Amino acid sequence: MEPNKESSPYPPPGPGMMMSPPGQYAPAQPYGAYPPPVMVQPGAPGMAPGQPQQQQQQQQGGGWMTIPQGIPNCPPGLEYLTSIDQLLVHQKVELLEAFTGxxxxxxxxxxxxxxxxxxxxxxxxxxxxxxxCGPARPFDMKVLDFYQNEVLHFNRPLRCQSCCFPCCLQELEVSAPPGNVIGTVEQNWSIFTPQFSIKDTSGNTVLRIEGPFCTFS
Structure with missing residues (x-):
């Protein structure tokens, strides 16, 4: 004959609740202690388990892009170009130029x-x-990274950009790092479409650029 089981005034635990084995107890918490708060950056999406931190930062948008790490044989500051396939160039609007010319x-x-x-x-x-000299002026262009280091340098001498003078077309010299020429961008003579050749230090054409039909600046 089975002994009478003492009835408990509390309902049995649900299927999702965990019970400690007999003789074992959960670690005691200090009186008044609360679990540590979870800090969430406003506007930032939550990071799924196993999601790389770099990918999370790239998904946030705005700010500066994270520098890719572990890129061998890459000039300092150009690591960004190994992980992107498109760049968008935005010119800063100068109020003095906009209102006075x-x-x-x-x-x-x-x-x-x-x-x-x-x-x-x-x-x-x-x-x-x-x-x-207007748009045909000679210039030096400094390209800086987040740390204000010059990673690229463009130099364009004074040239003519008219199709009527094919012997004095535009040419741009590219250096990376500054002082180390890595190639040139040379304008090709054309009447209707702007055309350029990208050449290495040996003068060999590696890429060609062709612009839209009939452009005016």
């Missing part, structure tokens, strides 16, 4: 497709050159 040094923000900043670009010219 006085030509100021151009400034650009280079972003990826997520809207994150990759580089700054700053024109280095004098006031007389900008306002007398």
């Amino acid at each position: 006085f030509e100021t040094a151009n400034k650009y923000t280079v972003k990826n497709t997520l809207g994150q900043k990759v580089y700054w670009a700053v024109e280095d010219t004098d006031c007389c050159t900008r306002n007398c």
Whole structure:
């Protein structure tokens, strides 16, 4: 004959509840202790388990792009270019130039497709050159990273960009790091479409660029 089981005034645990084995107890918590708070950045999406931190930062948008790590044989500051396939260049609007027509040094923000900043670009010219030569002016362009280090340098001498003078077309010299020429961008003679050749240090054409039909600046 089975002994009478003492009835409990509490309902049995549900199927989802865990019971401690006999003789074992959950670790005691100090009186008044609460579980640690979970800090969530406003506007940032939650990171799924196992999701890389770099991918989470790229999904947030805005700010600066995370520098890719572990890229061998890559010049300092150009690591960004190994993980993106498109760059968007935005020119900064200068109020003085917009309202008065006085030509100021151009400034650009280079972003990826997520809207994150990759580089700054700053024109280095004098006031007389900008306002007398217009779009055909010679210039030096400095491309800076997040740490204000110059990672690229563009130099364009004074040339003619008219199709009537094919012997003096535009040419742009590219250096990375500054002082180390890695190639040139040379304009090809064309009547209706702007055409350029990208050449290495040996003068070999590695890429060609063809613009839209009948462009005017």
